[in-house]
Amino acid sequence: MTGVNDAEAIRGRRSPTLDEVARTAGVSRATASRAINGGHRVSPAAKAAVESAVRTLGYTPNLAARSLVTQRTDTIGVVVPEPDERIFSDPFFARTLRAVTRPLADRDLQPVLLLATGGDDEPRLLRYLNHRHLDGAIVVSHHRSTTLPDHLASVGLPSVFVGRPWSSVDRVSYVDTDNVEGGRQAAQLLLDRGCRRIGTIAGPADMSAGVDRADGWRAALGSAGMRADALVHSDFTEAGGALAAAQLLDRHPDLDGLFAASDLMAAGALKELSLRGRRVPEDVAVIGYDDLDVPDRTEPPLTTIHNPIAEMAGQAARLLLEQLDGRRGAGPVRVIYPPTPVRRESA
Numbered sequence: 001m002t003g004v005n006d007a008e009a010i011r012g013r014r015s016p017t018l019d020e021v022a023r024t025a026g027v028s029r030a031t032a033s034r035a036i037n038g039g040h041r042v043s044p045a046a047k048a049a050v051e052s053a054v055r056t057l058g059y060t061p062n063l064a065a066r067s068l069v070t071q072r073t074d075t076i077g078v079v080v081p082e083p084d085e086r087i088f089s090d091p092f093f094a095r096t097l098r099a100v101t102r103p104l105a106d107r108d109l110q111p112v113l114l115l116a117t118g119g120d121d122e123p124r125l126l127r128y129l130n131h132r133h134l135d136g137a138i139v140v141s142h143h144r145s146t147t148l149p150d151h152l153a154s155v156g157l158p159s160v161f162v163g164r165p166w167s168s169v170d171r172v173s174y175v176d177t178d179n180v181e182g183g184r185q186a187a188q189l190l191l192d193r194g195c196r197r198i199g200t201i202a203g204p205a206d207m208s209a210g211v212d213r214a215d216g217w218r219a220a221l222g223s224a225g226m227r228a229d230a231l232v233h234s235d236f237t238e239a240g241g242a243l244a245a246a247q248l249l250d251r252h253p254d255l256d257g258l259f260a261a262s263d264l265m266a267a268g269a270l271k272e273l274s275l276r277g278r279r280v281p282e283d284v285a286v287i288g289y290d291d292l293d294v295p296d297r298t299e300p301p302l303t304t305i306h307n308p309i310a311e312m313a314g315q316a317a318r319l320l321l322e323q324l325d326g327r328r329g330a331g332p333v334r335v336i337y338p339p340t341p342v343r344r345e346s347a
Helices: 002-013 018-025 029-036 044-057 063-070 091-106 121-130 148-155 179-193 208-223 238-251 263-275 309-324
Strands: 075-080 110-115 136-140 159-162 173-177 198-202 231-233 257-260 285-290 303-306 334-337 340-342
Touching: 018 029, 018 044, 029 044, 075 091, 091 110, 091 136, 091 309, 110 121, 121 148, 136 148, 136 309, 159 309, 173 179, 173 309, 179 198, 179 208, 179 257, 179 285, 179 303, 179 340, 198 208, 198 238, 198 263, 208 231, 231 238, 238 257, 238 263, 257 263, 263 285, 309 334
Parallel strands: 075 110, 075 136, 136 159, 159 173, 173 334, 198 231, 198 257, 257 285, 285 303
Antiparallel strands: 303 340
16 A cells, blocks of 8 residues: 555655656656657556556656657647638638648647748748747648748758648648649539530639649630630639629620639629529539538539548648658658549539
8 A cells, every 4th residue: 555655645745756657667767758758668568557657646747858858849830821811711721620630639749720821920930930849840721922841841840731832842742632633624514514605713823722723624625625714813712702703704794604713712603693693503504612511501502523621631640740750751742632523503
């Protein structure tokens, strides 16, 4: 009963120390430290004894001291260079964040959301990354103007991008979907339906997804010998989609097919078409992109291109963990997922 009484006395008077954990477990201080900090070069019996002592004593590791030993912070930055209102209103980000955090939680790593909306935000973010407050970073939704890919490649911080970055594509790892093929599939669905005047609401011209999906749309129309001049860039939001649809319909009143490069923009376009008395799909067939929570709540339900966002984000987290564990070679990794059409009533 002495060990139990000693443990109770230790808990009662102050926080237990690593030396007391080692004594209670019957191992050396070094073995106790290794067991608590990952279990490397520790026998299963010793690790079990240390874990039992930690529970008995109520020991909590000193995270600052642990960081000095392991050179780890146990935190991963999820970097989103977008305005706050987009992050909290677009289902793309909610799905991405959920998928990223699961593999990290399995490893007891804490995700930290880092926002950079332009102006002075990016230099401040770069300083933070320079100071190594994080073990690694997952970057979501990036623009042509950002220096993040070049910076992360230069400082050597383990990182993975969700979506193809504009720069340093040969120096950083990324996970993406084939956005050119997705845009081509969307246009081809409208062509197969018999549409003869097909427009697109493209994503931002400074984002690779916006440009690539428009390129796929343009390629399909070119192969069919049709004009590809009915294009307006927008911002992946519902309000932006409604405004872009109004511009397209004013310029091209004969449109009978419309591809929007996100479901939110397609939802905005559907509202604008309804205001103008244009029936969907009888007068104008509409196709979106992403297949998140939006298509089932539009009227009519939205035909779209499935973007495997959860799979991409989860894969990005796993690739980052491989980098942290040293299980990846020196070269960057690129994983490209195929898009797939999902047919509903709007087309």
